[in-house]
Amino acid sequence: MADFGKKLGQQKEAAIIALLSQHGIEDAARACNTPPRTLYRWLKDPEFDAAYRVARRTAYGQSIARLQQASTTATTTLLEIMNDPTTAASTRVRAAESVLTHAARAIELEDLQARISDLERAAIEIDTEKTPNRNDPA
Numbered sequence: 001m002a003d004f005g006k007k008l009g010q011q012k013e014a015a016i017i018a019l020l021s022q023h024g025i026e027d028a029a030r031a032c033n034t035p036p037r038t039l040y041r042w043l044k045d046p047e048f049d050a051a052y053r054v055a056r057r058t059a060y061g062q063s064i065a066r067l068q069q070a071s072t073t074a075t076t077t078l079l080e081i082m083n084d085p086t087t088a089a090s091t092r093v094r095a096a097e098s099v100l101t102h103a104a105r106a107i108e109l110e111d112l113q114a115r116i117s118d119l120e121r122a123a124i125e126i127d128t129e130k131t132p133n134r135n136d137p138a
Contacts, residue, residue, distance in 0.1 A: 008051055015039055016048075016055050075099075 008016075011034065018028035019039070029036040042048040081087055082095040 008048060012042060012048055015042060016052050019052060020055060020059055
């Protein structure tokens with residue numbers, strides 16, 4: 001966010017932080033001591049809007065990274081619940097369904113990734129065939 005501060009100024013940087021951390025524009029306005037009307041106006045400004053979107057993407061990316069880090073613990077928890085004979089059968093079944101659903105999704109994603117890679121390779125081959133060889137006398 002420091003880069004935004006130099007470009008936009010401290011008040012606008014504070015507004016971006018408030019917009020990211022508060023539940024709505026009214027709350028964000030109070031948090032950064034800026035009138036709500038001003039925040040609405042700034043959100044229409046292309047430079048402010050671009051900085052806000054970059055900050056949102058950055059914050060979202062950090063959230064996704066935290067979820068990915070927690071996935072090992074989540075998997076362990078599901079497996080422990082699923083295998084614990086003292087846990088209610090309905091809870092164990094739900095944990096098992098969750099494990100199977102996520103495993104199936106992972107396989108589907110791997111298959112899609114392989115298909116996309118194959119299509120990309122085929123597209124490159126077609127493009128290479130269409131491009132005339134510079135060494136051929138034509």
